[in-house]
Ligand SMILES: CC(=O)SCCNC(=O)CCNC(=O)[C@H](O)C(C)(C)COP(=O)(O)OP(=O)(O)OC[C@H]1O[C@@H](n2cnc3c(N)ncnc32)[C@H](O)[C@@H]1OP(=O)(O)O
């Protein structure tokens with residue numbers, strides 16, 4: 001055991017790992033390696049074609065990347081139009097969006113009715129599964145519990161390995177329908193066993209929309225408002241899909257290209273989404289804002305807030321990661337359309353709940369971040385940064401009484417629709433090849449030394 005309490009085997013190995021992992025950064029340029037599969041101008045390296053979603057954050061004029069307002073399209077339809085269409089008819093739109101993402105077309109009234117009825121019947125978990133799996137699950141991280149539960153569902157599927165289209169659609173619908181139930185039950189179970197709260201396991205109601213049914217399972221019949229359900233439905237629509245290149249969707253495309261089973265592929269995507277630079281950022285934003293609220297005395301003082309953000313970038317504050325969570329995006333430059341729509345709700349909710357001062361702090365950070373970031377990075381990053389979907393989502397969830405452990409799982413509850421659409425595309429009309437890029441070895445050859453001769 002070393003002085004620090006870390007076993008010496010681990011300490012020695014860690015030191016070796018640090019040395020062995022070092023790669024001269026100039027070699028990336030020398031061998032034209034696209035770090036993070038990104039070109040020098042920060043645009044993504046083109047690795048595939050898709051019919052599902054389109055994320056637009058800039059246009060290319062020759063070699064120059066020109067920032068534009070962000071746009072998001074599901075199967076060619078602007079996501080704002082999908083939101084407006086459902087809102088105007090005073091109905092929830094997430095289930096329709098799921099149908100659209102999977103099938104490629106908007107459902108007729110009859111098709112939507114039959115689809116919702118079918119999905120409603122699938123929401124219930126198999127007999128005994130809640131007891132044997134969910135209530136037996138250890139741990140407080142719902143994303144981790146969700147991944148384990150998805151893998152457990154493999155054992156109940158007699159056709160788990162069948163990758164014919166019909167079976168893949170069947171498995172997809174089953175998982176999409178069951179995610180809200182698994183998440184709600186896992187949350188109640190976690191609170192019961194780790195926070196001494198009453199255990200509430202409510203049967204799903206097949207007649208409700210996904211958003212309403214989830215709130216009912218979380219809070220109880222009649223214990224949520226129409227406004228809360230509308231806002232949750234909006235969040236579910238906005239998180240459902242983001243093209244093939246976002247990390248979790250690319251992950252499911254990579255794992256699916258090996259022809260692995262649906263449960264393994266979805267578990268891999270969950271692992272990716274959980275990361276704080278991806279879907280896990282919504283939780284991190286809330287922690288960061290709590291940290292800022294504690295350490296910045298005057299929330300309306302631009303200079304004081306700016307100074308603290310610079311400290312965060314300098315790895316001197318918050319979690320010392322150097323990241324301002326909820327800010328920046330691989331594609332969006334001027335704006336993320338999802339953040340704009342969530343921000344509108346955040347402002348309304350903040351007014352209603354007497355939390356305007358907090359909302360204004362969010363807005364100030366959103367407004368200050370691009371310049372602070374530019375000043376900090378200088379010419380190294382010409383790309384503009386903006387608030388991304390994760391910036392306001394946690395605040396919105398918080399205002400409608402949804403607790404932090406559920407933020408990233410809610411993202412997964414929605415994105416499972418996009419993941420399944422991409423898995424179906426990869427296995428039916430994808431490249432038809434296993435995804436297998438190259439890594440250049442830059443370590444010199446060395447001779448083997450027999451154990452007796454090593455020092
Ligand atoms: C649903 C979602 O996944 S939305 C994204 C959620 N994630 C976050 O909010 C975490 C904070 N944001 C980030 O870390 C980044 O903006 C990401 C991960 C979203 C995108 O990162 P990249 O694709 O590397 O962005 P981009 O190419 O614009 O970055 C340029 C540089 O700025 C850095 N950067 C970008 N955003 C931030 C940020 N918010 N804080 C600190 N540094 C940042 C990148 O690390 C990169 O640094 P490098 O040139 O030294 O390697």
Ligand SMILES: O=C([O-])CC(=O)C(=O)O
Nearest residue numbers: 241242245246247330389
């Ligand atoms: O596109 C990305 O890189 C991340 C993102 O916003 C998402 O997956 O919703």
